[in-house]
Amino acid sequence: MEENQIVWITGASKGIGLACAKALAATGRRIVMSSRNRKELIDRTVEIRATGADARAVQCDVRNEEDVDWAIKSIIKAFGEGPDILINNAGISPDYSIEDMTPDIFDSVIATNLTGNFLCAKAVLPEMIRKGRGTIIQMLSIASTKAFAGGAAYGASKFGALGFTNALREEVRDKGIKVVSVMPGAVETPSWGDEAEEYHDRMMQPEDIALAIAGILEQPQRAMVEEIVLRPIGGDL
Numbered sequence: 001m002e003e004n005q006i007v008w009i010t011g012a013s014k015g016i017g018l019a020c021a022k023a024l025a026a027t028g029r030r031i032v033m034s035s036r037n038r039k040e041l042i043d044r045t046v047e048i049r050a051t052g053a054d055a056r057a058v059q060c061d062v063r064n065e066e067d068v069d070w071a072i073k074s075i076i077k078a079f080g081e082g083p084d085i086l087i088n089n090a091g092i093s094p095d096y097s098i099e100d101m102t103p104d105i106f107d108s109v110i111a112t113n114l115t116g117n118f119l120c121a122k123a124v125l126p127e128m129i130r131k132g133r134g135t136i137i138q139m140l141s142i143a144s145t146k147a148f149a150g151g152a153a154y155g156a157s158k159f160g161a162l163g164f165t166n167a168l169r170e171e172v173r174d175k176g177i178k179v180v181s182v183m184p185g186a187v188e189t190p191s192w193g194d195e196a197e198e199y200h201d202r203m204m205q206p207e208d209i210a211l212a213i214a215g216i217l218e219q220p221q222r223a224m225v226e227e228i229v230l231r232p233i234g235g236d237l
Contacts, residue, residue, distance in 0.1 A: 013043075110160070176221070
């Protein structure tokens with residue numbers, strides 16, 4: 001691992017994003033955490049800084065191109081360079097049947113999980129290309145390849161994000177940039193709401209995914225993990 005790598009994690013105020021921030025901060029990397037929820041984001045960043053780690057908060061709604069542009073400029077201003085690692089983690093997963101879903105709900109899921117994914121990846125590319133290296137971790141889902149009832153919008157966004165990720169990888173691999181698809185099954189995060197308690201024993205924990213990502217980042221520059229699938233040992237819910 002190179003010392004002082006800059007890591008930008010979207011959706012970092014809770015769940016998998018927060019677990020990644022904690023795990024990678026413990027390795028000595030410099031962490032930039034972003035989220036739409038300013039108070040929650042600042043509270044979590046302060047907690048990580050209290051451990052002696054270098055962690056900073058940048059409020060950002062990944063659906064908004066101006067927000068993403070402001071975030072990347074803020075990172076470059078703070079460190080003199082762009083991120084070495086992007087963990088494209090921000091996402092939402094409302095559960096609606098197609099019959100009950102509104103166009104606004106569908107559009108919001110696509111804007112967050114797919115368009116936001118594109119905007120953040122695009123934002124980090126110029127600096128990664130300049131450096132001749134970098135890693136983009138695309139936090140996808142097993143729903144990128146498997147359909148679930150009630151998850152039409154989520155599935156559409158994640159199937160699309162997988163296609164985008166595969167194309168991105170082919171475009172930048174000759175520039176020394178790694179693009180990794182991480183596709184977890186059920187992970188106990190706040191997005192599960194009241195169901196989390198019922199399924200607790202059958203779900204993975206955010207720390208499990210963070211551990212896998214930390215391992216990916218320890219690979220030598222000559223090797224790229226293209227895709228990793230993690231599922232609960234008992235199978236999908």
